[in-house]
Amino acid sequence: MKILLYGINFAPELTGIGKYTGEMAAWLAAAGHEVRVVSAPPYYPEWKVWPGYSASRWRRETWQGVTVFRSPVWVPQKISGLKRVLHLASFALASLPSLLAQWRWRPDIVWLTEPPLVCAPAALLFAHCRGARAWLHIQDYEVDAAFDLGLLKGARLRRWVGAAERWLMSRFDRVSSISSRMQERALAKGVSPQRLIAFPNWADLSAIRPLESPSPYRAELGIANDAVVALYSGNMGAKQGLEILAEVARALNHDNAIQFVFCGFGPGRVALETLCADLPNVRFLDLQPLERLGDLLGLADLHLLPQRADAEDLVMPSKLTGMLASGRAVVATARADTELGRVVSGCGVIVPPGSPEALTAAIADLAAQPVRRTEMGIAARRHAQQYIARDEVLRKFESDLRACLS
Secondary structure, eight states, X not given: OEEEEEOSOOTTOOSHHHHHHHHHHHHHHHTTOEEEEEEOOOOTTTTSOOTXXXXXXXXXXXXXXXXXXXXXXXXXXXXOHHHXXXXXXXXXXXXXXXXXXXXXXXXXXXEEEESOGGGHHHHHXXXXXXTOEEXXXXXXXXXXXXXXXTSSOOHHHHHHHHHHHHHHHHTOSEEEESSHHHHHHHHHTTOOGGGEEEOOOOXXXXXXXXXXXOOHHHHHHTOOTTSEEEEEESOOSXXXXXXXXXXXXXXXXXXXXXXXXXXXXXXXXXXXHHHTTTOTXXXXXXXXXXXGHHHHHHTOSEEEEOOOGGGTTTBOOTTHHHHHHTXXXXXXXXXXXXXXXXXXXXXXXXXXXXXXHHHHHHHHHHHXXXXXXXXXXXXXXHHHHHHOBHHHHHHHHHHHHHHHHO
């Protein structure tokens, strides 16, 4: 198959959509398919174009057997609702020449990742004119999230944007998403069940596995082997509600047996560092190389997964897959009736979003129960093996691609 992947995020970004799209592209290419990508230069989660790339030039490169067409993009230094819209629109416009450059190649499938949905009109028109199938994959419901998180405002604007979103979604041959609750939302937006596909995020279980000895990060960070490490690793943005982590770390500052490690980048990191500046039980790490991901996740005795209540079912945190694969307990802020709550309750503890007192109590309780943490870790790894093993997920996706063409 000739598969064209279209989206703003791609490898070598280490987290989020770029990580998953990159792994998928490399897997499909290794399976013998012709894969091309139209994307922006890597900039996430730092919100700064990486060294060696340009935000103002078109570029063609080869990555792991995949031909990648990089398009210019405007990356704001400070994020707001309007700036985020302009950021996505800049890529949608600048990527049109790269998309049209695939005309003679004539792909079988044009696969678009949301966000950004603003690229959907061009993807649909191109696919229609070239006789290709159009596939929309939803990682985040960016429209709902933007309004619910206050990045965009206005009831009339929301009605207009929502109507446009529903119209666009209805035009794709296939629509996929990463969780059952997100699929239910797609149905509510008018996608027919016959065109809806389950396509969850995955984990490389050979690269991320439970550690049998202390992680080398303990020695590097000066953390005792008998200390309980509560780890947050991932994007530091608006949807996470990270300020709760500072409140919890401060409440447990008297207990040297519990140490916090916060790893990642994003718009919320500076504020979090400021809140934790005087806390000796908190350490910060930048994003770590992919080859060290197993050791990083194995540093945790328990993983922290904060999520704002108004974003719980709009997004399924991509970082959860690695947490589960590492075989460690998870503590998440989520309601029991959300999909995040359902998954985590089988291998960890959920507490109400926005309650630092409940999160503090849950961490302190688990820190004092090593046997319970071990049992939860075993359940987490079992869930990963049953539902999110990379090769199994991508083989099913490959089969769905073939069915889309038949």
